[in-house]
Amino acid sequence: MKVLKTIEELQEVRKNTKGSVGFVPTMGALHDGHISLIKKARSENDTVFVSIFVNPTQFLPGEDLEAYPRKEQADIKICEMCKADYLFMPQADTMYSPEEVLVKAPNKSYILEGKTRPGHFDGVLQVVLKLFGLTQPTNAYFGKKDAQQLSLIQQMVKNFFLPINIVPCDIVRENDGLAKSSRNVYLSTTQRKDALLISKSLYKAASLAAKKEKDVKVIKDKMLEVMQGLDVEYVAFVDREFNEIKQIQLGNTIILVVARFDKTRLLDNIWI
Amino acid sequence: MKVLKTIEELQEVRKNTKGSVGFVPTMGALHDGHISLIKKARSENDTVFVSIFVNPTQFLPGEDLEAYPRKEQADIKICEMCKADYLFMPQADTMYSPEEVLVKAPNKSYILEGKTRPGHFDGVLQVVLKLFGLTQPTNAYFGKKDAQQLSLIQQMVKNFFLPINIVPCDIVRENDGLAKSSRNVYLSTTQRKDALLISKSLYKAASLAAKKEKDVKVIKDKMLEVMQGLDVEYVAFVDREFNEIKQIQLGNTIILVVARFDKTRLLDNIWI
Numbered sequence: 001m002k003v004l005k006t007i008e009e010l011q012e013v014r015k016n017t018k019g020s021v022g023f024v025p026t027m028g029a030l031h032d033g034h035i036s037l038i039k040k041a042r043s044e045n046d047t048v049f050v051s052i053f054v055n056p057t058q059f060l061p062g063e064d065l066e067a068y069p070r071k072e073q074a075d076i077k078i079c080e081m082c083k084a085d086y087l088f089m090p091q092a093d094t095m096y097s098p099e100e101v102l103v104k105a106p107n108k109s110y111i112l113e114g115k116t117r118p119g120h121f122d123g124v125l126q127v128v129l130k131l132f133g134l135t136q137p138t139n140a141y142f143g144k145k146d147a148q149q150l151s152l153i154q155q156m157v158k159n160f161f162l163p164i165n166i167v168p169c170d171i172v173r174e175n176d177g178l179a180k181s182s183r184n185v186y187l188s189t190t191q192r193k194d195a196l197l198i199s200k201s202l203y204k205a206a207s208l209a210a211k212k213e214k215d216v217k218v219i220k221d222k223m224l225e226v227m228q229g230l231d232v233e234y235v236a237f238v239d240r241e242f243n244e245i246k247q248i249q250l251g252n253t254i255i256l257v258v259a260r261f262d263k264t265r266l267l268d269n270i271w272i
Numbered sequence: 273m274k275v276l277k278t279i280e281e282l283q284e285v286r287k288n289t290k291g292s293v294g295f296v297p298t299m300g301a302l303h304d305g306h307i308s309l310i311k312k313a314r315s316e317n318d319t320v321f322v323s324i325f326v327n328p329t330q331f332l333p334g335e336d337l338e339a340y341p342r343k344e345q346a347d348i349k350i351c352e353m354c355k356a357d358y359l360f361m362p363q364a365d366t367m368y369s370p371e372e373v374l375v376k377a378p379n380k381s382y383i384l385e386g387k388t389r390p391g392h393f394d395g396v397l398q399v400v401l402k403l404f405g406l407t408q409p410t411n412a413y414f415g416k417k418d419a420q421q422l423s424l425i426q427q428m429v430k431n432f433f434l435p436i437n438i439v440p441c442d443i444v445r446e447n448d449g450l451a452k453s454s455r456n457v458y459l460s461t462t463q464r465k466d467a468l469l470i471s472k473s474l475y476k477a478a479s480l481a482a483k484k485e486k487d488v489k490v491i492k493d494k495m496l497e498v499m500q501g502l503d504v505e506y507v508a509f510v511d512r513e514f515n516e517i518k519q520i521q522l523g524n525t526i527i528l529v530v531a532r533f534d535k536t537r538l539l540d541n542i543w544i
Contacts, residue, residue, distance in 0.1 A: 007433070011433075011435075014435075015435075097427075097430070097431060099378040099379065099380065099427075100378060100431050101375060101376070101377060101378060101397060101424070101427055101428040101431045101432070102375070102376035102378070103373060103374070103375060103376070104373070104374035104375070104376050105373060106371040106372060106373060106374070107371065108371065125373060129432050130431070130432055130433055133432040133433035133434045133435070134433045136435060152373070155369075155371075155373055156373040158369070159369060159372050159373045159402070160373070160401050160402055160405040161279070161283075161402055161405035161406045162405045163283075163286075163287075163405070163408060
């Protein structure tokens with residue numbers, strides 16, 4: 001695997017790459033979720049590019065960009081083990097000019113995860129568009145865990161007619177069901193046990209939907225029963241394009257939960 | 273030449289096109305300026321795509337989108353004569369979704385042409401990004417006449433690292449120097465004669481700069497002298513990235529003039 005530290009190196013490599021290209025953009029601190037994306041990309045493409053870039057424009061003022069975990073050496077090892085061909089790790093100042101053409105995410109970027117982070121998804125789309133321009137992927141891999149981000153990226157690709165296949169990848173879970181996250185390490189033993197109720201509530205919802213329950217109010221109440229005692233920030237029901245829905249549409253529904261454990265915010269969702 | 277009326281047709285054709293692709297995006301009503309772009313594209317690429325699309329998002333409320341000249345049959349003939357391979361003429365409603373990821377041009381889109389048309393360049397960049405996504409050109413051809421538009425497109429390509437070579441094309445002029453424009457037909461005989469003073473003032477500026485005059489104030493005064501009696505909207509001096517400048521930088525300066533003749537607004541510029 002070759003580590004590419006500059007834009008020019010990447011462009012030179014990409015120009016000479018033939019065949020299908022799989023791309024996995026990340027902010028580093030790689031865990032099992034990322035590993036599953038890279039392995040999937042490896043199995044489906046001739047060449048695999050991974051990027052690690054903690055993108056400043058998706059952090060809002062006051063959000064601690066500097067505190068975002070950086071694990072450069074471990075990340076390089078992981079990408080090597082997953083048999084990526086190229087790991088792109090640019091410097092932030094080379095990715096941006098003083099004045100930029102910006103990307104503006106649509107209104108649905110201001111609900112749920114975007115509600116408390118206005119402008120966050122503008123920054124996400126901006127950097128993803130830049131990275132797509134650089135890597136020109138055939139297939140790009142994103143986790144379903146960040147479902148709203150995935151949906152907005154899918155919309156961007158559709159709106160700009162980019163010839164890129166976006167591959168949504170399943171959430172990777174611990175054996176007991178907890179969604180893998182770099183934030184799980186912040187949980188105390190009790191919190192770790194309580195956190196299980198999140199995925200439990202989602203399984204409950206899926207089972208109710210499978211039994212033809214359509215009313216999201218009914219399902220939400222049952223989910224909150226399962227999560228009794230947790231500090232639930234939201235339970236939401238959206239279609240695949242992230243419009244909020246009142247009735248379950250089998251094959252076109254995502255149910256999302258966010259719960260807080262002190263300062264740790266855990267996200268999970270299920271696609272039904 | 274094949275006329276492609278749908279996005280799907282274009283995508284199918286593009287997928288099967290090998291070699292270099294030249295692209296000339298237009299809003300139709302083709303004149304000698306467009307013809308020079310298409311011919312240049314023809315001489316430099318294996319395959320040439322032209323698009324004709326009167327893009328609604330670059331018209332502001334109150335600007336008369338419907339009155340924009342449409343000359344479909346004549347335009348098709350012209351593209352055939354210039355030996356384009358494909359002419360893409362999509363319906364407006366197929367190019368846009370109800371909710372869109374938007375493009376936001378930087379602050380310099382709000383000076384000069386953008387001053388009286390706030391948001392105009394957002395719409396231009398949006399549709400150009402869409403058309404680039406669809407045609408995936410190696411080379412894309414734009415006239416220097418719309419210098420601010422050209423500059424913003426160059427910035428977008430740079431910011432998003434698009435692997436597209438933007439080719440700025442020289443202004444095509446009448447024998448007496450008047451820049452070709454579809455608006456020239458609106459001029460009366462007297463106005464047509466007066467309009468000559470625009471290009472004359474630009475040649476005067478170029479000659480002063482060649483004689484080492486650096487001060488844009490001095491040059492501007494001389495230009496206004498040449499254009500005495502004209503309704504001059506602005507004379508502006510910018511560098512190639514459209515930052516306004518106070519001193520001529522040879523090889524990096526564009527001088528722009530806009531003058532009004534009743535309701536007809538004529539643009540011209542010179543690159544020195």
